[in-house]
Amino acid sequence: MSDANVRIPEEAKDRLAALAAAEGLSLRAYLARLAETLLTPAERAERAERARAALKEWNGYAPTAAEAQDLDSELDRRLAQVRSR
Numbered sequence: 001m002s003d004a005n006v007r008i009p010e011e012a013k014d015r016l017a018a019l020a021a022a023e024g025l026s027l028r029a030y031l032a033r034l035a036e037t038l039l040t041p042a043e044r045a046e047r048a049e050r051a052r053a054a055l056k057e058w059n060g061y062a063p064t065a066a067e068a069q070d071l072d073s074e075l076d077r078r079l080a081q082v083r084s085r
Contacts, residue, residue: 013027016030016031
């Protein structure tokens with residue numbers, strides 16, 4: 001296992017350390033677990049494609065690109081509403 005030095009703001013380091021401690025982990029273990037669980041953009045796209053294929057097979061749902069964009073825009077709008085509360 002190799003070590004790496006990462007320069008981040010002190011506040012971010014303190015927050016990560018507190019999150020790690022709350023889960024009974026060292027900062028190193030917490031960051032390693034975080035890296036294992038986060039998805040890359042390519043992995044997210046591949047998962048989304050698998051979900052679309054499963055929905056199409058299950059119930060025939062297959063939105064066009066325009067419909068998917070409209071749904072994404074609506075989700076973004078609703079998330080923005082929630083954030084502004």
